[in-house]
Amino acid sequence: MAAETLHYAVVGQSKSRSFPEDDPFLGGAGPTAEADILIILGGGFGAGPTAIPDDAALYRAVLVELGTECLSYHTGADGGPGNLLGFARYRIGELAPSPLVELVRGPGADDGAVATAEALFGAHGFVVAVCSDQAGRIVDRLVRPKYNSALRFLDEGLATQEAMDLTCRLGLGYPEGPIERVRRSGIEDHYRVSLALFEVYGTPAYTPAAGAVMAARRREHGL
């Protein structure tokens, strides 16, 4: 049986971390009147909670782009209507977005809406990982403590940056070592994400490492 063609519309802020302006996914969007799925771009605390459209129930799924915030920031603690989901295409700093879409289901999420959203992103070549509505979702929750540890190890003289990055590439098969990855992507961005997670979890693992704090402070002065 041929896969169902899902129509989608995109609304919201033009600046999206998931889909930069020239992203081919945006080119496939159509008018809201014909859409099965409504995608609301934006994300982050900056613009305030997203206004959920009055006609949200008309769509099989409404997908709200997330930054470091949880879906509940937009919906309230009850998670909103069952067809409302969060999503974020994983992207570290200003590096190009990855193929990963983290699809966030709130407490009352409808399985049909989740399956529809998975099918849409899957049809466009994305890798979808469904997760619950927790800070950092999957990847940032796991990788930010590792980056903070690596930065602290560097400060403490455990090894040189080259040794640490080489060890991770050769010993663990990573495409890039943790220090080179976090520096290439913008250490101040790591600071921003770590701090957001620390606000929620309050554990030392998310405390931004000194190198990230200093870089962020320098950035405040344009350095």
Place this chain on the structure above:
Amino acid sequence: MSGIETVGVAGAGGTMGIGIAIVMARAGFATLAFDRSAAALERAIGQATVFLAKSVERGKLTREAADAIGGRITPVTDVAALKDCDLVIEAVFEDLETKKSLFAAIDGLCSPHAILASNTSTLSITEIAAASRRPERVVGLHFCLPAQLMRLVEVSPGLMTSEETFARAWAFMERCGQIPVKTQDKPGFILNALLVPFNNDAIRAVEAGVAQPAAIDRAVKAGLGYKMGPLELVDLVGLDTQLRLCEAFYPITLDPRASAPPLLRRMVAAGLLGRKSGRGFFDYAGETIYGG
């Protein structure tokens, strides 16, 4: 120059030990593979033979070269056989007292110039060295599993290790075709200090209901470009091994991320050890997901 010609591997009856022995023998060194257990040693030598035969099948080695490498590995069950070694690498299991007692024994046998090395992944080189009367000639050489395939070696000086010993060990690793990296003598060195807590965090994410194991691994691979997800890696190394690493690591570091997650303990208690038992976070019979 390392000045090392004859080497010994203590604990060669284990997977890591025999892998290290293959590395040495492949580089042309006469290698004594020591283990007190004749049965374990026989099994390990069998594994080495299979590995070398597969290397020939895959065109990585000629039959003659494989035979020569195998011929350089001499199995021994008496520790006294290590007395003429210039370097002995210990690869017994991660227990400080066991390692200290072995170091004390080897120290009494080998000539003063010999270097004693530990393949420990979590314990202190300085503490292990203290069991010998030559702490200046003790160094950490931590290989990655499987040692015969992975080129990285973490080389760690203890507090008393001399610069000459470190330099000789480093040069020897290069002669063996390995890629050494220098780390301080700190728990887990680089590799395990980053990996053990990261794997625990992934297990805790399962516990916390963040996502199913398959989704977590899929996200880490697609988002970060890693070859393996943390949970399939834990399944590969064994949940019991991850638990042992936590138990070695946490009391020294008191890092909460290094403590064993309750789910890990429960799964080990239930015999869900990963690939070796057929089921861990994933089921290797039907490739279905544990808890899914």
